[in-house]
Amino acid sequence: MKIVWSKIFGTWAPVMATVLILTLWAGLPASSAEEDTTYHSLKLFVDVLEELEKNYVDGVDAEDLIHNSIKGMVENLDPHSSFMPPEAFDDLQDDTKGEFSGIGIVITTKDGILTVVSPIEGTPAYRAGITAGDIIIKIDGDSTKGMALWEAVNKMRGPRFEEVLITIIRDREPAPLEFNIKRDMIPMTSVRSVVLKPGYGYLRITNFRMNTVDEVEDQLIQLESDPEGLKGLIIDLRDNPGGLLDQAIKISDLFLDQGIIVSIKGRQEKNTQVYNAYPGDRDRKYPIVVLINGGSASASEIVAGALQDHSRALLLGTPSFGKGSVQTVRPLKDGFGLKYTIARYYTPSGRSIQAKGIEPDIRAVHEILEKKKEKPSVFDRMIKEKDLKNSLEPENTQDSEKEAKKEDRLLDTGQLGRDSQIKRALDILVSYGVFSRLNGN
Known part of the structure; x- marks a missing residue:
């Protein structure tokens, strides 16, 4: 017995x-x-x-069958909920703190297909030419069909300077493209800035990590110390996939003195909260233009939505990604983890941007022209939240390390000068200054 x-x-x-x-x-x-x-x-x-x-x-193995059942149960709720084995749960911690070696892309799945949301600026993938909307069909020769996100991430991460072979399908390319990408340490500095011309600054935020607000403050202090003062600021959130909620709130608060920044509403009362702005130590009344596109997601949309609703900034670009949901992570026994959606978030005016995205005040001209002259393609050039399997339905809103090295901070002003959206944003800020003087303000 x-x-x-x-x-x-x-x-x-x-x-x-x-x-x-x-x-x-x-x-x-x-x-x-x-x-x-x-x-x-x-x-x-x-x-x-x-x-x-x-x-x-x-x-x-009965245990494997049960784990796979749990995985399927959770992942069929929405694209951002997942049951994570210990190795995937550990990787999640690396994404917001500590360095790791990889190629530097943000990925998601669309209809079971591994798709690039955006490359992280300054990383090996960015330098190799990986772009938003690329479909990854193989990693080191292994098919990605049916591959879990955490598995794909693990395969692309690895020892520094070792190569990984990525095979992609790209819109309007007749054959798959192969990229041999050498892994490197993914830079944790998420903010860079430059003076475009006397009095006008450019601030690039690539993601929202643990100390991003500290980096933003450091950069702003440098820009504001310009002899001309700061007459206008461009905040570039294009291809910024988001990150930590608290960082988005704190960065928004740098430019707002009062009012709601964002509210989150869940089924449970404990998951419902309103975050407000408070007066700061510095007077930042200069005009702002925020650049967004289809790769601007999550925390980026919180910042853009807050500044837009408070008429604190003009938004220029194309509609954002449309991720208007909030996730929590719960550690489980034996090193497993559960990430699941607990709430939707709303801009100060009460807009839910889930699966809709934030509409810019001014659309980028090049996008309008391209839509007129090009036929619809097989693959969307920019994946949106609404395209993801089991994405939450949109709501009817009526119903409801701190010090960075100097070379890391500075940007190639020549390259920025060739960016049509940055040029247009600068023209808007300069024009605003001219009209303000004409009106005696």
Whole structure:
């Protein structure tokens, strides 16, 4: 008997645990039709598990089957919820703190296809020419079909200076493209700035990490110390995939003295909160133009939406990604983790941008011209939140390290001068200054 019980509580432990839950539940009176339905569904799960254990052509591991079931259950909720094994959970911590070696891209899945949201500026992938909308079909020769996001991330990360082969399909390219990319340390400095011309500054934020607000403040102080003072500022959030909520709130607060920055509303009261702006130590009343595009997501949209709704900045570019949901991460036993959506967020005026994105005040001219002269392509050039499988439906809003090296901070002003959107933003700021003087302000 000891051998039998050892086998039952060893190999069959996950199944026994589920059966025990069902047995205990069955002994309780059903309080609703919903509980009764849940009981029968769990019973069906156990029946399928037992059938596969007995009769599947090859031997199966019950624990693996249960883990895969949990994975499927969570990932079918929405594109941003996931059940993470220990190695994936560890990688999640690296994304917002500490350095790691990789190629530097933000990826998602669209209809089960691994797709680039945006390359991170200054990384190997960015320098190699990987662009937003590229579809990754192979990593080191292995097909990405059905590959989990964390698996793809693990395959692209690795020892510094070692190469990884990425095969992609790109819109309007007749054949797959291959990129041999040498891994490197992904830069944690997320902010850079430059004076475009006396009195006019340019601030580039590539993502929102743990100390991004400190970096932004440092850069602003440098720009504001210009002998001409700061007459206007361009904040570039293009291809910024987002990051930490608290950093987006603090950065918005640098330019706002009062009012709502963002509110989040969930099914549970504890997941509903309003974040407000407060007067700061510095007077930052200069005009601002914020640049956004389809790669501006999440925390980027919070900053852009807050400054737009408070008439604190003019938005120039193309509609943003449209990720208007908030996730939390819960550690589980044995090193597993659960990331799931707890709320939607709303701009100060009450707009939910989920699957809609933020509309710029002025659309980039080149996008309008391209749409007129080009036929629709097989793949969207820029993936949006609404394109992702099981993305949350849009709502009707009526119803409801701190010190960076100097060479890292400075940008190539020649390259910026060839950027049509930056040039247009600068023209807007200069024109605003001229008209202000004409009006005696």
